[in-house]
Amino acid sequence: MKEYFNNIFTALYTIFVGMKITFRHLFIPAVTIQYPDVKLKLPERERNRLYVNMDDCIGCDQCSRACPVSCIEIETVKSVPGEDLGKTSNGKKKVLWVTKFNIDFAKCCYCQLCVFPCPTECIYMTDVYEFSEYERENLIYDFVTLTPEEREQKKLNYEKFMAEKAAADAAAKQAPKEEPKKES
Amino acid sequence: MIYEFFNNLIGNEIIAGFIAASLPLLIFILPFALIAVLLERKVAGHMQDRLGPMRVGYHGILQTIADIIKLLQKEDIIARENDKLLFNIAPVLVFAGSYAAFAAIPFTSAYIGANIDLGIFYIIAVTGLVVAGILMAGWASNNKYSLLGAMRSAAQIVSYEIPTILVVLTLVMFTGTTNLMTLSENQSAYFWNWNIFGGPELGLAKFLLIPFMIIAFFIIYISTLAEVNRTPFDIPEAESELVSGYHTEYSGMKFAMFFLAEYANMFAVSAIVSALFFGGYHSPFGYLGNTFDMQWLIPVEQFFWFTFKGVFFVFVQMWLRWTLPRLRVDQLMTASWKYLIPIAFVNLLIVGIITLI
Amino acid sequence: MSVRTEEMVLNMGPQHPSTHGVLRLELTLEGEIVTKVVPHIGYLHRCFEKHCEAMTYQQVVPYTDRMDYLAAMGNELGYAIAVEKLLNIQVPERVEYIRVIMAELQRIASHLVAIGTYGADIGAFTPFLYCFRDREKILHLFEITCGARLLYNYIWPGGLSHDLHPDFERLTREFIKEFRPNLVELNNLLTYNRIFIDRTANVGILPVETAINFGVTGPMLRGSGMKWDLRKDDPYSVYHKFDFEIPVGEGKMGTVGDSWDRYFVRVREMEESLKIIEQALDQLPEGDVTSAIPKRIKPPVGQVYARVENPRGELGYFLISDGSTSPFRVKVRAPSFVNLQIMDELCRGHMVADVVAILGSVDIVLGEVDR
Numbered sequence: 048m049k050e051y052f053n054n055i056f057t058a059l060y061t062i063f064v065g066m067k068i069t070f071r072h073l074f075i076p077a078v079t080i081q082y083p084d085v086k087l088k089l090p091e092r093e094r095n096r097l098y099v100n101m102d103d104c105i106g107c108d109q110c111s112r113a114c115p116v117s118c119i120e121i122e123t124v125k126s127v128p129g130e131d132l133g134k135t136s137n138g139k140k141k142v143l144w145v146t147k148f149n150i151d152f153a154k155c156c157y158c159q160l161c162v163f164p165c166p167t168e169c170i171y172m173t174d175v176y177e178f179s180e181y182e183r184e185n186l187i188y189d190f191v192t193l194t195p196e197e198r199e200q201k202k203l204n205y206e207k208f209m210a211e212k213a214a215a216d217a218a219a220k221q222a223p224k225e226e227p228k229k230e231s
Numbered sequence: 232m233i234y235e236f237f238n239n240l241i242g243n244e245i246i247a248g249f250i251a252a253s254l255p256l257l258i259f260i261l262p263f264a265l266i267a268v269l270l271e272r273k274v275a276g277h278m279q280d281r282l283g284p285m286r287v288g289y290h291g292i293l294q295t296i297a298d299i300i301k302l303l304q305k306e307d308i309i310a311r312e313n314d315k316l317l318f319n320i321a322p323v324l325v326f327a328g329s330y331a332a333f334a335a336i337p338f339t340s341a342y343i344g345a346n347i348d349l350g351i352f353y354i355i356a357v358t359g360l361v362v363a364g365i366l367m368a369g370w371a372s373n374n375k376y377s378l379l380g381a382m383r384s385a386a387q388i389v390s391y392e393i394p395t396i397l398v399v400l401t402l403v404m405f406t407g408t409t410n411l412m413t414l415s416e417n418q419s420a421y422f423w424n425w426n427i428f429g430g431p432e433l434g435l436a437k438f439l440l441i442p443f444m445i446i447a448f449f450i451i452y453i454s455t456l457a458e459v460n461r462t463p464f465d466i467p468e469a470e471s472e473l474v475s476g477y478h479t480e481y482s483g484m485k486f487a488m489f490f491l492a493e494y495a496n497m498f499a500v501s502a503i504v505s506a507l508f509f510g511g512y513h514s515p516f517g518y519l520g521n522t523f524d525m526q527w528l529i530p531v532e533q534f535f536w537f538t539f540k541g542v543f544f545v546f547v548q549m550w551l552r553w554t555l556p557r558l559r560v561d562q563l564m565t566a567s568w569k570y571l572i573p574i575a576f577v578n579l580l581i582v583g584i585i586t587l588i
Numbered sequence: 589m590s591v592r593t594e595e596m597v598l599n600m601g602p603q604h605p606s607t608h609g610v611l612r613l614e615l616t617l618e619g620e621i622v623t624k625v626v627p628h629i630g631y632l633h634r635c636f637e638k639h640c641e642a643m644t645y646q647q648v649v650p651y652t653d654r655m656d657y658l659a660a661m662g663n664e665l666g667y668a669i670a671v672e673k674l675l676n677i678q679v680p681e682r683v684e685y686i687r688v689i690m691a692e693l694q695r696i697a698s699h700l701v702a703i704g705t706y707g708a709d710i711g712a713f714t715p716f717l718y719c720f721r722d723r724e725k726i727l728h729l730f731e732i733t734c735g736a737r738l739l740y741n742y743i744w745p746g747g748l749s750h751d752l753h754p755d756f757e758r759l760t761r762e763f764i765k766e767f768r769p770n771l772v773e774l775n776n777l778l779t780y781n782r783i784f785i786d787r788t789a790n791v792g793i794l795p796v797e798t799a800i801n802f803g804v805t806g807p808m809l810r811g812s813g814m815k816w817d818l819r820k821d822d823p824y825s826v827y828h829k830f831d832f833e834i835p836v837g838e839g840k841m842g843t844v845g846d847s848w849d850r851y852f853v854r855v856r857e858m859e860e861s862l863k864i865i866e867q868a869l870d871q872l873p874e875g876d877v878t879s880a881i882p883k884r885i886k887p888p889v890g891q892v893y894a895r896v897e898n899p900r901g902e903l904g905y906f907l908i909s910d911g912s913t914s915p916f917r918v919k920v921r922a923p924s925f926v927n928l929q930i931m932d933e934l935c936r937g938h939m940v941a942d943v944v945a946i947l948g949s950v951d952i953v954l955g956e957v958d959r
Contacts, residue, residue, distance in 0.1 A: 073274075
């Protein structure tokens with residue numbers, strides 16, 4: 048019998064305590080912001096879309112190897128001797144033409160593992176997070192600054208150079224063999 | 232007053248009475264439902280430290296209109312296995328049940344839909360139509376979850392009608408009339424004349440009655456909360472267990488009817504509670520019309536007080552919804568049969584004895 | 589004369605507001621009473637263990653995050669400890685302290701989700717939002733440290749990816765100061781509410797022997813009365829330096845081992861985590877967090893089993909190395925996977941509404957169950 052009235056009393060009491068709490072919250076200002084009109088400023092270490100500064104990239108392929116989902120594709124072409132590709136911002140001399148540097152942001156898991164191995168710190172994460180596209184192919188970002196003709200040009204240059212070098216090597220190999228034969 | 236107006240316009244007494252009873256109520260319910268939906272979302276938002284709808288109109292005022300337009304243009308889906316007749320009639324019945332209850336509620340001293348002598352009795356009887364509608368909706372949905380929800384809802388409504396009726400009996404015994412109009416008239420002028428404070432007659436009986444009237448008020452408020460399927464008794468629409476219960480399969484306008492019916496029901500029930508205990512449309516402090524000697528202002532003020540009390544109790548219902556968790560089915564039944572009914576019964580006896588004094 | 593009743597098979601399907609993720613529960617009902625529960629899993633299987641065999645040790649870390657995505661720091665910590673055991677390297681003390689702070693913050697965040705969603709399942713919608721408001725502050729702390737809110741890639745084998753942000757200590761202390769009164773408010777609103785107690789007390793009672801036989805760990809085991817916590821009984825990292833209690837279920841509102849006990853163990857664990865974080869911040873030594881990270885992880889041939897106390901139970905990693913730069917086999921003992929077996933045992937004889945209450949108190953995350 049006592050339990051009966053106890054039940055009623057605790058039920059009503061806890062209900063009133065709960066109601067008091069929610070009533071108090073009616074007058075606390077909201078903790079939400081009106082998103083598209085007001086945007087939060089993100090912290091400095093924020094990990095959103097990647098950016099590659101191609102002037103500094105030496106084509107070492109470290110970032111592509113570090114990526115766990117294989118979303119970075121890099122293709123490089125050796126430069127012909129005598130070509131000057133310039134220096135990176137921390138003084139290194141570049142020797143490779145980067146002809147393909149694609150990052151597929153549909154695959155990227157935003158883990159930041161590609162940022163750490165880069166020797167020139169040319170790949171880093173920005174705070175851009177509103178980059179949705181309608182077509183999935185548009186999420187493959189191409190960072191190379193050369194035009195497609197220039198890329199073809201570099202490849203052809205290199206192949207020509209290698210062909211000439213191979214011909215010169217072959218000629219050089221044949222020539223010494225002939226002379227000793229003649230003399231002796 | 233409105234009846235005479237229509238009578239002069241049309242000439243036929245029956246049709247005039249019909250229109251006078253139904254049209255103003257419709258004009259009242261529809262904007263009220265609009266406001267109630269928005270109020271619920273805004274109250275919910277602010278209680279949860281957020282803002283609720285903000286984009287449509289200034290601070291979201293036009294949100295309900297956007298919702299209605301969306302519901303109107305939705306496809307009316309009826310599955311192949313559904314019982315078409317029952318499926319289509321169910322929302323109409325549910326709405327009719329709640330709407331018909333408005334006819335006997337006094338809005339001001341100058342307007343009541345139909346001045347029935349058996350006011351309360353009629354209201355309780357007609358809200359029973361809602362049970363039939365819900366059962367039809369659950370069955371015709373051809374969905375195990377909906378059927379479960381509908382059966383629980385029917386059990387819930389039927390078992391919570393009993394404490395309601397007991398408390399109403401208490402009031403009737405105390406005031407001697409079932410006509411809501413006379414009930415409201417008796418509690419005229421200044422809040423200490425209200426029934427919750429013991430009624431208009433001064434005397435020992437009045438002060439003895441106050442605690443029992445307060446208990447009776449709590450009982451009827453809780454039971455009517457269960458009748459309109461609001462948390463903590465919202466098992467039929469338990470979103471996390473049965474994914475919307477008996478109105479899962481409804482889309483478009485039919486769903487809007489269920490929605491409308493719920494908010495109309497909430498207001499009807501709040502209005503009844505305020506009419507029974509809190510003086511109906513009377514003001515607690517006296518009338519501005521009396522002080523300024525403008526007699527025509529009084530019905531307007533009474534209408535204002537009536538809506539104010541109704542909306543206040545609707546607000547308390549919403550407040551309870553966002554605070555409390557849900558009761559399980561058997562706990563709900565326990566609460567009704569083992570707690571509310573015995574207490575209401577004992578209350579009835581005690582009030583009866585005191586009235587005899 | 590016996591009454592012939594029909595048994596109804598109800599499918600709480602993969603899409604349901606209350607199964608925490610894509611879990612399919614096949615319930616056999618007699619009226620409203622449940623007679624059998626068969627969980628069907630596998631809807632979120634992403635071949636984590638197979639992927640690891642193709643990655644280097646360093647590249648596995650983002651994958652371990654994504655198993656139990658609500659307690660990612662704990663996952664990373666377990667993996668880092670396993671690899672460090674294989675390599676036999678010692679990390680600087682500062683690294684250990686920061687790892688403990690992160691793991692305890694993550695414990696609070698995970699328990700907030702568990703409590704909030706449990707309240708939402710029972711029907712109280714408001715505590716859910718209060719819990720998430722507090723969780724936002726923790727996620728902000730993580731965001732300023734490593735840049736991500738949910739999947740961190742922060743605890744690496746051998747150290748950490750970044751040192752603490754200069755504002756971290758100040759913000760954490762502010763958070764702790766604000767959180768204690770919020771916990772009291774949450775208790776008043778939900779934990780001691782009579783209706784909530786009626787819904788959860790004496791529901792899903794788990795006796796201690798059954799719990800041990802099934803291999804249940806974490807707050808479920810502690811809710812049944814057994815005082816077993818890996819942070820005290822098999823200490824890893826620097827937990828032996830802190831002073832904290834292990835809350836156990838006592839049957840205050842019903843029997844020992846019911847859902848309310850498990851829920852209350854989680855609430856009290858949050859308070860204990862606050863204590864640990866304060867002590868760790870006070871004792872934090874100086875040092876370099878990246879000095880012990882090996883350039884190339886190529887462990888010797890061997891196997892190791894490392895376990896940590898995740899918010900949901902004991903998370904174990906069994907690593908087999910064959911001397912190359914990729915692990916030969918990574919097997920994960922996921923706590924939610926083992927805890928889910930209990931559903932059949934606990935739900936017999938209860939009603940459908942109780943199934944939801946029991947599932948919420950088991951606190952599973954499907955990412956971990958399916959990996």
